[in-house]
Amino acid sequence: MRISVPRFHRLRTKLAVLYTGLFAVALALLAITAQVMIRTHARSSVQAELIASGSVYDRLWQLRAKTLIDSADVLARDFGFRAAVASGDRPTIESALASLRTRAGVRYAMVVDLDGGVIGAAAGLGPIVATLPMALQDNRRDAVIASRDHLFRIVVSPILAPTEIGWVVFAVPLDTAEMSGLEKLSAIPLKATMLRRDAGDHWIAIDGTIAADPAIDTLVQASRETRQLATLSLADGAAFALAKPLRGPGGRDQAALLIRYPMQAALTPFLPLRIGLALAGLIGIVLVVIASRRLAGDIAGPIMALDIAARTLEAGERTEVAVTGHDEIGRLAESFNRMSAGIVEREHRISHIAFHDSLTGLPNRSYFRQSLDQSIVRAMRAGEAVAILCLDLDGFKAINDTLGHPVGDALLRKMGEMLDALAPDGMVARLSGDEFAIILSGTFDPDRPRALAQSILNATQQPVAVDGHQIASSISIGIAIGPGDGADPDQLLKSADLALYRAKHDGRGAFRFFEASLDEAARKRRQMEVDLRDALQNGEFRLNFQPIFDLKADRIGGFEALLRWAHPVRGEVGPAEFIPVAEEIGLITAIGEWVMHEACRHATSWPDHVRIAVNVSPLQFRHPGFQAVILQALSRSGLAPNRLEVEITESVFLAGETPVLALLHRLREMGVRVALDDFGTGYSSLSYLRSFPFDKIKIDRSFVIGLAANDSSAAIVRAIVDLARALDMETTAEGVEDRDQLAQLRDQGCGNIQGYFFSRPVEGTGVDALLKTVFAQAA
Numbered sequence: 001m002r003i004s005v006p007r008f009h010r011l012r013t014k015l016a017v018l019y020t021g022l023f024a025v026a027l028a029l030l031a032i033t034a035q036v037m038i039r040t041h042a043r044s045s046v047q048a049e050l051i052a053s054g055s056v057y058d059r060l061w062q063l064r065a066k067t068l069i070d071s072a073d074v075l076a077r078d079f080g081f082r083a084a085v086a087s088g089d090r091p092t093i094e095s096a097l098a099s100l101r102t103r104a105g106v107r108y109a110m111v112v113d114l115d116g117g118v119i120g121a122a123a124g125l126g127p128i129v130a131t132l133p134m135a136l137q138d139n140r141r142d143a144v145i146a147s148r149d150h151l152f153r154i155v156v157s158p159i160l161a162p163t164e165i166g167w168v169v170f171a172v173p174l175d176t177a178e179m180s181g182l183e184k185l186s187a188i189p190l191k192a193t194m195l196r197r198d199a200g201d202h203w204i205a206i207d208g209t210i211a212a213d214p215a216i217d218t219l220v221q222a223s224r225e226t227r228q229l230a231t232l233s234l235a236d237g238a239a240f241a242l243a244k245p246l247r248g249p250g251g252r253d254q255a256a257l258l259i260r261y262p263m264q265a266a267l268t269p270f271l272p273l274r275i276g277l278a279l280a281g282l283i284g285i286v287l288v289v290i291a292s293r294r295l296a297g298d299i300a301g302p303i304m305a306l307d308i309a310a311r312t313l314e315a316g317e318r319t320e321v322a323v324t325g326h327d328e329i330g331r332l333a334e335s336f337n338r339m340s341a342g343i344v345e346r347e348h349r350i351s352h353i354a355f356h357d358s359l360t361g362l363p364n365r366s367y368f369r370q371s372l373d374q375s376i377v378r379a380m381r382a383g384e385a386v387a388i389l390c391l392d393l394d395g396f397k398a399i400n401d402t403l404g405h406p407v408g409d410a411l412l413r414k415m416g417e418m419l420d421a422l423a424p425d426g427m428v429a430r431l432s433g434d435e436f437a438i439i440l441s442g443t444f445d446p447d448r449p450r451a452l453a454q455s456i457l458n459a460t461q462q463p464v465a466v467d468g469h470q471i472a473s474s475i476s477i478g479i480a481i482g483p484g485d486g487a488d489p490d491q492l493l494k495s496a497d498l499a500l501y502r503a504k505h506d507g508r509g510a511f512r513f514f515e516a517s518l519d520e521a522a523r524k525r526r527q528m529e530v531d532l533r534d535a536l537q538n539g540e541f542r543l544n545f546q547p548i549f550d551l552k553a554d555r556i557g558g559f560e561a562l563l564r565w566a567h568p569v570r571g572e573v574g575p576a577e578f579i580p581v582a583e584e585i586g587l588i589t590a591i592g593e594w595v596m597h598e599a600c601r602h603a604t605s606w607p608d609h610v611r612i613a614v615n616v617s618p619l620q621f622r623h624p625g626f627q628a629v630i631l632q633a634l635s636r637s638g639l640a641p642n643r644l645e646v647e648i649t650e651s652v653f654l655a656g657e658t659p660v661l662a663l664l665h666r667l668r669e670m671g672v673r674v675a676l677d678d679f680g681t682g683y684s685s686l687s688y689l690r691s692f693p694f695d696k697i698k699i700d701r702s703f704v705i706g707l708a709a710n711d712s713s714a715a716i717v718r719a720i721v722d723l724a725r726a727l728d729m730e731t732t733a734e735g736v737e738d739r740d741q742l743a744q745l746r747d748q749g750c751g752n753i754q755g756y757f758f759s760r761p762v763e764g765t766g767v768d769a770l771l772k773t774v775f776a777q778a779a
Contacts, residue, residue, distance in 0.1 A: 072157030360416035474509030558611035641671030701735025
């Protein structure tokens with residue numbers, strides 16, 4: 001069974017109950033100890049009194065026996081009495097016995113002859129007394145016998161004439177009168193009771209006041225050897241008791257004297273002490289309750305204040321508690337106040353970190369978005385405008401790559417400080433790496449967005465000094481004004497991003513306002529992204545091949561693979577339109593891999609002297625798996641490596657010259673040819689020719705178109721051909737469209753030509769026919 005413990009919701013009540021309960025338990029233990037001690041002391045006192053009373057009774061018993069024996073002996077020695085007994089003179093014997101009863105003060109006096117005859121016996125005693133003298137052992141002259149519901153003390157004196165001719169017998173009833181006499185002899189209020197055996201050999205009171213009890217049997221049994229005090233639970237109450245067994249004629253106990261002292265009487269002298277202890281306990285409990293409540297109030301009051309303050313702090317409000325001392329509770333209050341201040345400070349710091357950029361300290365994208373939401377709501381209500389300027393640092397990645405990220409971070413901090421200073425009437429935020437944004441809201445001049453954008457461009461025209469470096473970095477800006485360019489934050493920010501994209505597309509270092517056509521172009525571009533992914537999966541791409549004519553051998557020496565896209569809805573889509581998109585979304589690598597495999601597969605069916613040239617995007621070339629793609633394409637198609645020609649532009653070197661050169665040398669070791677396309681249009685082509693021995697240089701068509709009419713173009717072509725011849729490289733002129741261009745290229749020593757003069761790009765099925773007819777057309 002589980003005990004239900006009450007639960008208190010107030011600490012003050014809990015402490016008061018706890019202290020009161022502890023004191024009550026301590027008081028109960030003290031009371032129990034006191035009661036045990038009182039009971040032990042009372043028991044010791046009663047035991048001494050009972051033993052003393054028992055000793056007195058023993059002495060009286062012996063004196064009474066001696067007195068009766070002496071009286072019986074006087075009669076037994078009388079000559080006339082002996083003669084009467086010897087002659088059987090009954091009247092004389094009865095007269096002598098009557099005189100003896102009066103003189104000895106006994107109720108029953110009898111004579112027993114040798115034949116067992118009894119003279120003067122009372123009713124019921126004759127049969128018992130007749131055999132008693134012969135039953136006594138060990139020269140005993142007294143015994144206790146039982147007759148029906150009575151107990152008698154028997155004293156025997158022999159009659160000698162001169163031999164034994166009979167016995168004088170006294171019978172003293174052990175009744176209530178005898179017990180009352182014994183009780184009066186004690187100094188304490190004792191109760192004496194005679195016990196006899198019942199049919200079950202248990203000890204019971206002769207007067208019926210005490211029933212059979214195992215405790216009484218045990219006490220009488222133990223008292224045969226020594227006096228022992230026991231505590232009995234009787235019908236008239238608990239009592240301390242002592243027993244004295246009384247032997248019968250045969251030596252067996254026929255009766256027992258039970259002396260008892262009521263426990264209530266024994267404890268009565270200690271009643272004032274017990275009452276005093278109880279009153280002291282009650283007074284102590286009252287005092288403890290009062291003191292506990294006061295102490296609990298002193299403890300619970302500050303703790304309750306702390307609890308209320310903690311709840312207030314949990315709700316997000318700054319709070320403190322009063323410090324009322326220098327104890328543990330006072331120190332706890334001081335600690336709470338410090339903790340509260342620390343939490344508020346940390347919350348402010350966390351809030352600042354959550355809504356501000358850690359590098360520049362400007363609001364971050366989350367804060368910017370919330371501010372933009374609020375600005376648009378206010379503008380819509382007040383009928384005002386909201387302007388967003390999205391700014392992006394041009395060429396920031398190159399700065400990080402060349403000067404390191406610490407310098408790049410310092411530049412961003414400088415730019416943040418500059419923008420914050422130029423736009424005191426706006427909110428400047430850093431949205432991502434090199435992207436910033438400014439919100440203009442409220443009542444601002446309609447020309448303010450343009451003027452702010454121009455002031456930012458003017459401020460960035462001069463190089464910025466950062467950690468000892470003079471960094472020239474321009475900014476592109478896109479501007480959108482709501483609600484016209486967008487009535488919600490997402491639409492307005494999207495419009496500003498589109499304007500920023502247009503500013504970058506138009507040459508960077510400029511600002512552009514959003515126009516509806518930008519959104520249309522963006523949607524088309526997003527659709528093209530989706531269509532490009534579908535085109536790769538659905539097999540919408542195909543390859544066309546444009547011949548490269550070998551002027552020295554007068555035959556087709558190779559074909560350039562040209563990618564074409566047959567859109568199921570828009571029809572043919574030119575590479576200039578979809579290749580930049582594929583590069584931006586990262587799909588160019590997968591498309592380039594398909595082109596490489598498809599070109600090699602077609603080239604395997606061509607004559608052994610015909611090569612296949614494949615244009616490679618810079619992104620595809622820098623991909624870690626580019627070399628593996630070439631190996632797989634060659635191994636699957638079975639094309640000889642020297643029949644594959646990879647065409648790259650000098651833009652592949654912008655990401656770093658060392659890794660590009662390493663890859664070019666690995667391709668050369670494989671046997672793959674490498675051609676430098678669009679030569680002459682870059683700004684450092686000569687350095688690349690010195691770093692790597694290309695197999696071929698392709699002369700850009702911009703020089704070939706003006707070859708006949710422009711002397712400078714002819715001079716450039718001649719210089720390129722001479723340079724290639726000196727470096728042992730082949731040359732291919734692109735964009736040849738008439739015989740005059742062909743004639744001049746032959747005269748200047750150009751080795752290969754490519755253009756519409758010979759053939760437009762053909763599909764794979766038309767390559768064989770072209771190989772058979774192109775030589776006749778050239779002649």
